[in-house]
Amino acid sequence: MTCLRCSRTGGRVCVFFNNYKLTPMTNTNETTYQELHRPSSEFARRQDYLDYELSIMNPKRWGINLPYRDYRFELEDWVPAVAATIGKIVMAAAVVGAFAGPLGLPDSFVIENARFEMIIAAVLFVILFSGFLNPRANLAGTHGPLIPLIPLIVASGGHPMALGILIGVLGLMLGVFRGGSLLARLTSDGVAGGLLLYLGFIGVTSQIASLYSWAEGHGVAHIAFVVVLANVIMYAYLEHLGKKWLAIPLGCLLAGVIAFALGAPFQFSTEPGLPNMNPAYWWGEDTGWQLGLPGPAEFMAVLPFAVLAVAMWSPDFLGHRIFQKINYPQTAKKVLMEIDDTMVIASGRQVVGTLLGGGNLTSSWGTYMVPAAIARRPIPAGAVLTGVLCIAAAIIGYPMDLAVWPPVLSIALIVGVYIPLLEAGMQMTREGKTSQSAAIVVFGSALVNPVFGWSLTMLLDNMGIIGDKKRSQELSRTDRWGIPAITFGILVTVMALIGMLPGIPAIMESFRVLQ
Template sequence: MSENHESSYSELHRPSSSFSSRDEYLNHELQIMQPKRWRVNLPFRDYRFEWEDMIPAFAGTIGKVVMVGAVAAAFAGPLGLSSDFILENVRYELLIAAVFILLLSGFFLPSANLPGTHGPLIPLIPLVVAAGGHPLAFGLLIGIFGFLLGITKGGSLMAKLTSNGVCGGLLLYLGFIGTTGQVAKLFQWAEGFGKAHIAFIVIIGTILLYALLEHWKKRWLAVPLGCVLAGVTAYALGAPFSFNTEPGLPPMSPTYWWGENTGWMLGLPDFNSFLVVFPFAVLAVAMWSPDFLGHQVFQKISYPERTEKVQMNIDDTMVSCSARQIAGSVLGGANFTSSWGTYIVPASIAKRPIPAGAVLTALFCIIAGVWGYPMDLAIWQPVLSVALVVGVYVPLLEAGMEMTRKGKTTQSAAIVVFSSALVNPVFGWSLTMLLDNLGLIGCKERSSELGVAGRVVVPVIGFVILCTVMGAVGMFPGIPAFLEQFRNLG
């Protein structure tokens, strides 16, 4: 049967035994899928489950437990909330996330990456609390701004205006910073109980394993095998570990979480609460574009040709993240949403589409949240660090280097890294995109083809708005926050 647009996925599907290699079968699956936006996509009719789907589901669940825990802890400290609050809210968020990724990425919006956690936003949370910000107001504004950006296709526009050099440099920066950060955390953890050599041995073992998997073309196994190797090695060498989180369910009522004497112990926000978090919410959504773009590009590099239909749609992902953010905040969750990197990167390496792994991720999140014990294992430092390094950061480095191999891309990539190190990736991305599109660096021919709007208007307006917001909340090194200076003058 010819593979034409009228044939369905189930008609075009062929068993893996009919292919000469597993890789050919996975490529064929990606090429014949026909996901339907805002219509029901069913397992076995529109997609199938494969063993490779376990990899992103496993990595994504580990990342979710860790990142939501980091967000909850960032709030709990300044607000004086106990560790019990962190544990219960993480469990609550795992259940909320499971429902949304199952309904959206699993069934109704298979072109949207899973709504994960906004990692780069975590350092800003103490500033939000210190300014008197309310987490419900913060979450609602992020969801509203993200929804507006998604329905106006602003995310796609930013992706089109970002060259390979800019995107490649961004991936290199994020990959390098992430890798070195996890190595440092692993040594800090091992030094905490006087056995720093454990961190060294775990890292060496991970490097050798990753190299062998690359040689055998089995790199998609890096997360599970790396986590097993790291955990077994660390425990065998005397690293302390114990299961402490017992099975159970968190409080399920939003009135509990937004009570004045329960949950967050803050009650509901007032109008001033929304004014305080406004600039932070704008910045949070502005951070989405480079994050989403990096994930989409990595998927494009890893997938074969003729797979545009199953690649992550930036605007759909923004709508999905926004819906999940609004609902999660109203329900009382601590999570702030972005594209789920610890899911999409391993899924891209394993050459698997979004929906099947999304269903498994939802199942794993429910198991982890209710059972409790997997949460202890997921946040154990050697397992956590190795999962993030081999599942996200090293692949980002590889993708960044791949994008800067051809054309006039190295100048733009270098400027992104330089300016990101000065402030943050949002500043680096917006500044370099402006310089690149103006034709001051990078490919001059590309700049001349963008038109006035793409070359000047959009990049300039975007850069000015982002700098104003970042300056307002004090993100420029050595420069006091504009908002604080304004309050002092008043």
Template sequence: MSQDSASYKELHKPSHSFKTRDDYLNHELQILSVKRWRPNLPFKDYRIEWEDFIPGMAATIGKIVMVAAVVGAFAAPLGLSPEFVIENVRFELLIAAVLFVVLISGFLNPSANLAGTHGPLLPLVPLMVASGGHPMALGLLIGVLGFLLGITKGGSLLARLTSNGVCGGLLLYLGFIGITGQVKKLFEWAEGFNMGYLAFVVLIATIVMFAWLEHIKKRWLAIPLGAVMAAVIALAMGAPFEFTTSPGMPNLNPAYWWGENTGWQLGLPDWSHFVAVLPFAVLAVAMWSPDFLGQQVFQKLSYPKNSENAYMNIDDTMIAASSRQAIGSALGGGNIASSWGTYIIPASIARRPIPGGAIITGLLCVIAAIWGYPMDLAIWPPVLCVALIVGVFLPLMEAGMQMTREGKTTQSAALVVISSVLVNPVFGWSFTMLLDNLGIVGCKERALDLGKAGRWLIPGITFIVLCTVMALIGMFPGVPAIMSSFRV
């Protein structure tokens, strides 16, 4: 029987039949053959290994932190309490775990990455609320627009039109900005109780640990080991910490969350709310393509050859994320969905496919939501910052460097970084993609092979639409928002 026609169950071999654990994990990736939008069962179509706990832990920590940040950004200008934020985060963890992480990425379509949280849109949330936005209206619009882009395969098309130079530059920028942001947050936390040197000690220890793990080829241990190390050092040096979130269940009634005097205290949205959030919804969905592409590229760089069936499908991930967004918002959640970067990057490092870790992530999210106490530890600055640095941002920088080592990629990469610093990563990606595909920068031979649609039509339309949206909501430095002139 040929390998192409054999099933995963027939091709699977026990780990003891391989010389090393790495050989076994590589073989698991190479024989994976999941079914799209049909049932996939553990041990029949894939296996759950102890390495799956690595991305599961990282994803759970990242989920708690990011959802708390998004819901908190909505809640602050609305005058809602910290208790409301914790309650909604617990609700969102259950929605993500039960309805989408386990159901879609674990069983129905393991080619779709887990639906996580849209971090890059976080700074725009206060502006969205000030513009008269409504969390449900935003969620439903993102769901509709993202679903349309997914089913028309627009996401994968934009990914194919993005060169290695453009993508590599984007990864370098996101990785560097992420690292500097986490370092700043850690020092701000430590200086808050006059122990700034604690942050320095934790970060130096993190660098040494990461280098040692790289030396012994065990980088997939960076997140759990780094989180534990940071917590132990911080506690040993006298950093303040206490558990405050007690066990319990959040309110599961959508009518409570969208009541006039309960939950969000906003009621249901009307047409004006949808108009107010439309530019933000367009921008959120436009951000997905470069974000998803970077995550898929990281898989390609981390997995062995002939592992194509284990790669995340960009269009399927868009469909999953948009469905999760629409349903989660309708139920009462405040999350803004995207592909789950704090899951897929550690999973790539650990050389694990999507489904096994998805099951673990779902279980850990349910435990954290009901138990409560793990939420306090996950958002404690030394644990959070170190986990994000070693599990997400350092690997992103490394992947960006690998993508810009060969060919005429450095020009495009540099322009992405400069343009992203000037405005934001969406502008940097769309602007440089247009210049790169026209052959003005980068590899001119590649540009000639794209055809008219790939060279200027699709990149040009994408750039114009995104610039229009960003001008409407005031994202160009020094340029007033066009929408402000229409407000009464």
């Protein structure tokens, strides 16, 4: 058999091009990645080469994966690496800052602990696990949706170490018993698409509002309008060229240059150096967090919040995997993110990071996975680059100031995460059956939060009340209503305990008053 593109004969791999669309025919069970790899010069388009690379990769789960033997570094890998580093600086500082405010800790503590967290994550988990030991697991990032609840956690007597350990333990149980993939399997395209639509829309509007608030606070409201408008035009043009993977670096550069040129205030303030690496310092009674070690009461106080945090993982992890499936070729099944493996690694990262003194709350790394999927790149190479950039940013210090500058931060999140989520949600909800479920997800999420909307709609959808009734009939009784009902019941109970149901006082607080 002769390849129509490269004229090779007799090989195990032959690539046929039909109107520049690539369809690789491979037998990866008998052939290694090294043997299947072909130089990019043999392909008509860069996209064809990237799709082919995704199709021939077969990374080992819980084994040794080495660069150039099992995967390669490409220029596109810098896109998710830069985006993830910016996102990590922002989110880690936001979580630690949310704890530091109610605890009365200074801003210097926030930067110091965030730098410490970045080094822990990069060395022990991002590079080691996602880069070498299990490239099927997404990077362990930061649990953004839990940030608004942190002041309530502190007010309830919660302790950051107790919360981190419980989240890690519960997440490990869910991952080991494959609960994450089970919930993902029970979530239809309509439910998942509606969740992506809601998260994308809320994210875009909140970042634009945040950018305007910052600009108005400095008396330069026009800068926010010019920055956003310029990036809308840039994103549309990149869409036209088929180069959306460039949106984050170009968007951040454009936002920074325009804002600075128009007079927006900015200065570097974080000096180079290493943070304190001693866990005893961070968990001392008079140093670091100034809290000492937690006792049984602190663990009980954070238990409902830990349950809710881990429950939020499933829709978050599911959304990232679905985003890969939408952007990758259909033949790239062996590089898709493993939800349960990601939960196991995220749980380990949570426990280790917490015990060492960090304040980060872990989840799947969205600011990495979304740009990586758009750039058509697998997890490992970008993970190694992300780890290197995080270590460099933490030690140098100055990049942290630039990454958290509102024009750069907001644009990075808008063009790199939230607009792609909107696009993916729209693709998944084009049919009438899926749009019914999507509408209920949005409705329920707006009523309470995305966890409530997801769990309620999953129950209604699987029971056949809305959505694809044929799909419901093919499910077992347990999958149709047993597991979804139990999941919804547990989550509503937890939300009622901590006061997340609108208009209903927190049951925990009511018991505390009675006592």
